[in-house]
Amino acid sequence: MILTTAFTAAAQQTKPAADTVKRDTVKNRYLPTGIRIGTDVLALVKSNVQNDFQGWEVNADVDFYRYFLAVDYGTWARTYFTDTSASYSNDGKYWRVGADVNFLTKDVDRNMFFIGMRYGHATFSENLRVVDVDPVWGPALRNYSNVDITARWYELTTGLRVKIWQMIWMGYTARFKFGLKSQGASEMLPHDVPGYGRTDKESYWGFNYQIFIRLPFRKMPPLPPPRRKK
């Protein structure tokens, strides 16, 4: 009995202390887990359907927990003809860089609803051929051009990224573009900026519909447990 008591006492003494160290469940939380690369489907459709537009866009983002670094790159060309035989064309490249914040942090499928910002930049050339008759100054045939001029703007973005199947994702991005400023224009004012749109508006709405492939390079950290109601 003494021996049993002794063993019991010893067992009680060797019982490990309660774990007071908080387990770190979010270790390396902010390290990227994969890269998502996609393209704007609307741009591809417009290039095939519309006679006056040619362009494509590639989008990519990398996650840092709920924060995403986003980069876009694209080309864009437009051609217009008027009833008076005048014509306009532009051709250029653009890129955007920015960040998004995901507000669906507990979605099991890791779908994403985000709000973000972008800085956009374009380099482009445009040409305007004018056939005009002024009642005072008479007829004129003129060519105006801007060569390799640049423009920059800002965007507020929002949208969704939804996992469709394994590595395939789809998404929308709505863009509120503003703060357009161009440099290098001389005899001709820009009409259409690749990546931005028409220049006659102080702000401009844009929309992309995208398909992505996500390439993971490490396992995503587990979702935080649901908070227990006290």
Next chain:
Amino acid sequence: MVKKTGWFIFFVAMAAACLEEPECFSLNNNFVGIVFKKMSNNTRDTVAFTGIGADGTDYAWLTELTYMTGYDTLRLNYFNDSTVFHFRIEDVVYELHLNYTAQAQFVSEDCGQRYVLSNLSVGKGTTFDSVRVVGAVPKKKQSTGTNIEIYRCPITNVIKLAFVSPVPLSQITADYFPAAMTFTGDDQSSVYIPLDPAAETSTITFDLTDGTSKTLKLDYTNEVDTLFNACGPQVVLSDLKVDTVVTNFTNVAVARASIQDPPLTNFAITF
């Protein structure tokens, strides 16, 4: 929930992405408004023109004698960066050289292009006394506003004579006049007379319709003075006095012994 949110945002974005097409009316801003002013008191000046034209066009904004204080719809040539206007007052032609930046811009397939003008300035070769740009951005057609103020230097040798009773004048002559001032129609209650700036006295003869004549001889001082830098040295006449020996009006009362621009009554004359 996610799907519904997605569709909602999709349709909102598509609706917001619809852009209005620009209107095609009055796209160019190639009109300038000018006013004529007196440098002496910065008030509007009434000028008589017989014609307004420009280099590079046969179009005439004015073809007959017109009194005006300004012109609201001079049209700049947006195919160039400058326009030279000619203002004709009888045989004298004044030139107004205007320089600006003209840029073309495509608007839409329906509207075509427009021209945006800016940085309006006055060029060398302008022959008006003084010109000031008060609005460097030309305006659109049917817009109001002044872009150019054209000033004339003060006239320093013209007096105003008021007649106590209206007088039936036929002509006024002086040996320094290039031609007689003739009158037809109603009796005159006042006249504006230029004095000889090269002398210190002027003798003026008034011929009435009944064949009688009266003579007014005025003495004054003339000095060269720079009233405004833009005008340079000018001969200024002052200290007007009536020579009572030669003058044969019943009475000549002095109202002002100095010359004003615009002229105010200097003498009240009783025939």
